[in-house]
Amino acid sequence: xxxxxxxxxxxxxxxxxxxxxxxxxxxxxxxxxxxxxxxxxxxxxxxxxxxxxxxxxxxxxxxxxxxxxxxxxxxxxxxxxxxxx
Amino acid sequence: xxxxxxxxxxxxxxxxxxxxxxxxxxxxxxxxxxxxxxxxxxxxxxxxxxxxxxxxxxxxxxxxxxxxxxxxxxxxxxxxxxxxxxxxxxxxxxxxxxxxxxxxxxxxxxxxxxxxxxxxxxxxxxxxxxxxxxxxxxxxxxxxxxxxxxxxxxxxxxxxxxxxxxxxxxxxxxxxxxxxxxxxxxxxxxxxxxxxxxxxxxxxxxxxxxxxxxxxxxxxxxxxxxxxxxxxxxxxxxxxxxxxxxxxxxxxxxxxxxxxxxxxxxxxxxxxxxxxxxxxxxxxxxxxxxxxxxxxxxxxxxxxxx
Numbered sequence: 126x127x128x129x130x131x132x133x134x135x136x137x138x139x140x141x142x143x144x145x146x147x148x149x150x151x152x153x154x155x156x157x158x159x160x161x162x163x164x165x166x167x168x169x170x171x172x173x174x175x176x177x178x179x180x181x182x183x184x185x186x187x188x189x190x191x192x193x194x195x196x197x198x199x200x201x202x203x204x205x206x207x208x209x210x
Numbered sequence: 211x212x213x214x215x216x217x218x219x220x221x222x223x224x225x226x227x228x229x230x231x232x233x234x235x236x237x238x239x240x241x242x243x244x245x246x247x248x249x250x251x252x253x254x255x256x257x258x259x260x261x262x263x264x265x266x267x268x269x270x271x272x273x274x275x276x277x278x279x280x281x282x283x284x285x286x287x288x289x290x291x292x293x294x295x296x297x298x299x300x301x302x303x304x305x306x307x308x309x310x311x312x313x314x315x316x317x318x319x320x321x322x323x324x325x326x327x328x329x330x331x332x333x334x335x336x337x338x339x340x341x342x343x344x345x346x347x348x349x350x351x352x353x354x355x356x357x358x359x360x361x362x363x364x365x366x367x368x369x370x371x372x373x374x375x376x377x378x379x380x381x382x383x384x385x386x387x388x389x390x391x392x393x394x395x396x397x398x399x400x401x402x403x404x405x406x407x408x409x410x411x412x413x414x415x416x417x418x419x420x421x422x423x424x425x426x427x428x429x430x431x432x433x434x435x436x437x438x439x440x441x442x443x444x445x446x447x448x449x450x451x452x453x454x455x456x457x458x459x460x461x462x463x464x465x466x467x468x469x470x471x472x473x474x475x476x477x478x479x480x481x482x483x484x485x486x487x488x489x490x491x492x493x494x495x496x497x498x499x500x501x502x503x504x505x506x507x508x509x510x511x512x513x514x515x516x
Contacts, residue, residue, distance in 0.1 A: 137498065144502045152509035157312070157382040172499050179495070189234075196237040197496050201503045203244035204463045208507060209384075210248045 136179050143171055151205070158209045165205040169198035219473050220480065227486045229473045240466065247462075255385070255455055262458070263451035265345055266387045270296065270374035272347035273391070277364055277372065280355060284365050289393070295373025298322075298329035299390040302338070306388060307379040312516065314338055322392070332396055335368040339391040342381060343512030350389055353515045360515060369393040376447045385455070386512065387447050456512055467504040471497060 147168040151161055176194035180186040221227045230236055255262045270291070278288035302325045305316060315321050322338040339360050344350045354360035363369075375390040478493045480486075 133492075133494075137494070140495070140498055141502075144499060148502045148506045151506045158384055159382075168502075172495075176492075176495055179492070192234055193237075194495075196234055196241065197499060199241045200237055200244070201499060203241045203248075204467065204503060204507070207244045207248045208459050208463050208510070210252055 133179070136175075140172070140175055143175070144168055147171075161209055162202075162206060165202055169202045172201070173198045219469075219476070221477055221486070227481070227484075229477055231470065231473055232477065244466075251455065251459065259449075259451060261452045262455055263453075264378060264385060264387060264449055264456070265451060265454035266378070266447050266449050268344065268347045268350065268376050268387060268389060268447050270376060273350065273374050273376075273389070274372060276347060276351040277391075280351065280364060286365060286367055287370070289369060289372040292331070292371035292373050292394070294329040294331040295326065295371055295392040295394055296375060297373070298325040298331060299373045299375035299392040300377070301325045301328065301375075302392070303375040303377045303388050303390045306390075307377070307381060310380075310382060312340075312342065312382050312514070314340070314516065326392060326394060331394060333394040335366075335393075335395045337363040337366065337369060337393040339363050339393070340516040341389040341391075342386045342514050343384075344387065344389065349513070350515075353513065354391075357515055363393055366393070368395055370395040378447055378449065384512065460507060463507050464504065467500055467507070471500055471504065474500070 147164050150156070150164050151168075154161070173191075173194045177186060177191055180190050216222065217224050218230045221229055225233070251262065274289070274291055281288055302322055305320070305325070306312065309316055309318075311317050323333070323336055326333055326336050339354055341350045341353060344353070351364075354364055371394055373392045373394075376387065378385070378387050380386070381388060474493045474497050478497075481493075
């Protein structure tokens with residue numbers, strides 16, 4: 126775990142910063158629900174793209190990995206949608 | 211049962227060393243269930259509001275009592291309930307639901323003062339506070355008192371009277387309880403009490419803030435809206451469905467996320483301990499993404515003031 130964190134530190138920091146920005150908007154903004162859903166979708170899209178780029182740079186990107194990121198991103202969107210509907 | 215849970219939650223040979231709940235088909239099933247659940251709950255809420263809906267208990271009497279408590283604690287005169295201001299607040303709330311906006315001014319620019327004047331209230335000073343998504347009167351007052359602009363409105367010596375509207379409806383895509391508070395003092399009362407101070411008052415108009423005061427002498431020629439008799443007037447909202455939609459949805463979302471995060475973290479630990487080689491080894495990415503979603507859901511609230 127520690128090894129993984131050390132090896133991919135810069136990737137994880139970039140992911141944390143980007144997702145936290147979206148998270149702060151979603152948690153504290155009084156924007157309309159449609160706008161919040163849009164931000165949730167942007168966060169999920171960023172996560173998928175980030176994951177694919179990360180694995181591409183690690184030379185281990187494949188269809189299964191892409192599907193896994195897409196599914197986890199979709200799960201995030203569906204949960205936010207479930208809450209904000 | 212125990213074996214099934216083990217198969218579902220822990221990596222082992224029977225699930226190809228990856229907890230069954232983390233398999234693509236299982237995640238896809240969760241996604242579909244959340245989307246279907248969204249529509250199912252919305253339908254249930256509309257058809258059986260006594261079973262699933264907003265749990266709220268807000269009354270204008272309690273809001274008045276709490277407002278006056280705060281005023282008296284600060285050495286100010288208590289406010290008197292004014293029906294014209296309540297009618298103005300009620301029409302403002304109707305307008306907000308009808309035109310679907312969450313703002314002091316309507317999309318076409320109608321100010322709150324149009325409703326105040328429209329209700330026949332000849333004001334010297336007028337102010338408006340808005341709140342939505344709260345479930346009880348004390349929380350509404352507490353939120354306003356914690357916001358400088360709203361606090362100034364509630365504790366202004368310029369106001370003598372108050373009116374409230376509390377209504378439920380769909381606002382900007384959200385089923386909510388809306389509270390409109392109109393504060394004011396009538397020109398004739400003010401002038402009768404202190405003519406010289408009224409003349410010397412400098413109008414303080416702070417755009418974008420809750421507190422807005424205007425001088426009677428500078429009244430604009432805004433057209434008064436056509437007001438129906440006070441059939442829309444609502445003094446309180448007391449709804450107690452069997453299940454509160456927001457709490458229910460939040461509990462389910464948090465529960466699923468918590469289980470997934472625990473399974474993902476256990477997966478990382480077990481895979482590393484047993485030195486199992488897998489195609490996908492970056493569970494930490496999912497932990498970060500779903501962890502942030504979990505934090506958002508923990509913090510996010512329906513309450514807002516304006």
